[in-house]
Amino acid sequence: MITAASKDHPAWQRGFASEVPAAAVAERTALLKLDNISKIFGGVKALQAVKFDVMPGEVLCLAGENGCGKSTLIKVISGVYQPEADAVMLLDGQSIEGLDPAKARDLGIQVIWQDLALFPEMTVAENIAFEQNLGSRPRLVNYGRMKAAARRILERLGVDIDLERSVRSLSIAQRQIVAIARALVADARLVFMDEPTASLSHAETRALLAIVRRLSADGIAVVFVSHRLAEVLDVCTRVTVLRDGQYVGTFPTAGMTQTRLTELMTGRTFDYAVRTTDFSAAPVVLQVEGLTRPREYEEVSFCIRKGEIVGLTGRLGAGRTELALSLFGMSRPSAGATSLDGARLSLRSNREAIRAGIAYVSEDRLQLGLVQPQSIGDNTVAAVLDDLLGPARLIDPGKRGALIQDWVKKLAIKIGKPEDAVSTLSGGNQQRVVLAKWLATNPKLLILDSPTVGVDVGARAGIFDIIHQLAARGMAILLISDEIPEVYFNSDRILHMRNGRIVAQYVPSATTMDQIEGDVHA
Known part of the structure; x- marks a missing residue:
């Protein structure tokens, strides 16, 4: 661990945030509100009495170390896992029970996992409109309508990607956009993004964050999961922290620092210092x-x-x-x-x-x-x-x-x-x-x-x-x-x-x- 304090603290390290959620947030009605969410696997408590809420149009960060329960919580919200008894799950103030992935999608809950789950040999249009063509009975695909839907969503995002290109030929940044577009075609109201910028350059990251802000402005809530804390503090208004499967708290990002957020996530203190050894005489x-x-x-x-x-x-x-x-x-x-x-x-x-x-x-x-x-x-x-x-x-x-x-x-x-x-x-x-x-x-x-x-x-x-x-x-x-x-x-x-x-x-x-x-x- 780095142990001494730097003499020159840049902006991302100065000051501490208030750890009381903003009153304005508290007064709003949550799009999604969870309470007492627990999940046990073979006696191991992956989640224990976790709280979570996200507002309409909010960009919220879900933060924590690997293994803290982030993915498990997302899978509970998206219907992959069922929580333990006594869990409370409210969407627009109404209780939701018996959630499964199909029902979660119908409610407007979409998850973009880190692997994106796209079909590399299919075209951009086919990937974006894929779920629209699912059904219980076989039917012919209307490619004209598919392309029109895909084009409309990409225009909404302010991007231009050739609809005929195979996804395999796209950059990682373009694939991210295709995954987001697919969620929007499905009338998403809440989108989880798992490490969306992990493989992107700074320019590509800025472009993606601009799209996230556009979604927010359109009233779509985005839950951002990222290890790049500078991005989290830049794009999110609040951050919910989990540690060892337990709820640490939800904090405004205004005034929050990477140092403080790291401490909340890990329960440890990190002091940063530059290295000062002179190696000019070394072989x-x-x-x-x-x-x-x-x-x-x-x-x-x-x-x-x-x-x-x-x-x-x-x-x-x-x-x-x-x-x-x-x-x-x-x-x-x-x-x-x-x-x-x-x-x-x-x-x-x-x-x-x-x-x-x-x-x-x-x-x-x-x-x-x-x-x-x-x-x-x-x-x-x-x-x-x-x-x-x-x-x-x-x-x-x-x-x-x-x-x-x-x-x-x-x-x-x-x-x-x-x-x-x-x-x-x-x-x-x-x-x-x-x-x-x-x-x-x-x-x-x-x-x-x-x-x-x-x-x-x-x-x-x-x-x-x-x-x-x-x-x-x-x-x-x-x-x-x-x-x-x-x-x-x-x-x-x-x-x-x-x-x-x-x-x-x-x-x-x-x-x-x-x-x-x-x-x-x-």
Whole structure:
């Protein structure tokens, strides 16, 4: 955990919010009001006497760490789960009972889950008007009416997407819009959005938040679930906090800070400070000189010293990931030189990079970082199988078990059994498994590409604690993130990349975070 206070607190960290709901909100009639919502699974209380309300046209945040009960509550509201006895659920002041998903949709309750649940091979129009064509009897699809409905909704959102394009060909941001449009076609009055901006750039996020505000202005209530607390405080008027399945409270966002909201979510205090160690005399581990790959990055030069954390930030598309992939041997630069501990590198594959002492944690944990159907143990040892071979060139179960147990203990990974599928873990624990997989290779250089995507605030602190410990032991670390607070409070130096070039370098102890944010988002 970061323990000292920063000398320069930016706007997102100053002041505390009043923790009494605004009187104006209290006087209004809730669109949806819940009380005494409990849900028990096999003796485990996933929700315990939770309260919840949302007003017509309100943008409300539902906040809490992974496993706090957010998804369970949403599934109760959307009819997937039935609450325990004595639960109170009111819509427009009228009791609703026996809720199921179909009835919830009929009442105007829509959920846009993080995976969006779209049909990739179908067109935009077909996805938007999909539910309109469901029925008990087969019938011909009226494509003209389908396109007209889809076009009308997209115009209402103020966006233009080719209705004939397949959803597979769309960007993540466009897919989000299609999912929202589908909810509106179904006459949504209340829309839950689960991590809608997790994979979006800042520009795409601003566009999506503008759409959220448009929905609010049209009287549609939006419940926003996000680990990006700056967005929550920007777009929401109130925030309802859950912790360990229990209701903490509902608070106005006016005057609320990310620090205070984090404390409410976790029950812990987080004090932020910049890193101040001078590494100028430390040995150089990674030296990059004039590295170029056409249309991806150009004339990139920098170094990382032993024990140093260098942050790399910039807008999406700046070339950060492309550079990381070249450093890891996944793509070859056309010009320039890279050295590790003074030895010139000419990597032709990621296997050569691993043997040289480079590890890479991808930003796409689900697709590239882990094999989801496989076990926690298999994922942990995936990069070091050769080291586990016995005399018969078969994997030695004793070596394998000892290695898994060692890294689970070192990184404090919360698991049931090593044989459990890695998909059963929370986002934070999955990310620790990814770290364990690469740390088992004993790297000299660790490249972390957006290591906290989809990870809640409490788990983020734990991951950064691990990163700081690795640096303290002498590991050189490249930390890539488009979240400025992450690189500001966790890097010794920060590189700003734009249009494939390094355009600026900052030392956090000598620079304000507001200045870096202004430069990056200019």
